[in-house]
Amino acid sequence: MKNFKVIPILALTFLFVCGVVSAVSAKSDFRIHNETRYTMTRIYVCPNGRSYSSQQNSHAIPSGKTFVLGNLPVSRSDKYWNIKIVLSNGKSYEWKKENLYSHDDMTIYFKGSRIYADWN
Secondary structure, three states: OHHHHHHHHHHHHHHHHHHHHHHHHHOOEEEEOOOOOEEEEEEEEOOOOOOHHHOOOOOEEEOEEEEEEEOOOOOOOOEEEEEEEEEEEEEEEEEEEOOOOOOOOOEEEEOOOEEEEEEO
16 A cells, blocks of 8 residues: 555656756747847847857848747746847947846837837
């Protein structure tokens, strides 16, 4: 009879461990919508507190198009990220400590001469 009590405990433990592993090692796709009048020539992302290691895009993203950053290792414990975008006008713009765990896309646009980002 004692063997039957062990099975549910092992099953619950297994489910708990699977849930913790998936929450800690979550991967996320993040989309950047270019609603500026310029082409995005370079995109950099990195976890907050680290330096940008490499460029994410291998081609330019024209105005009106979207770029998908796939499989970012975003999780509850590593949710704050920095994003740097370089436009074809030569200017770069940076957003620091953005919560990519709560947002999965960003739309950048100009209003007058200032750049803005909307997060969804």
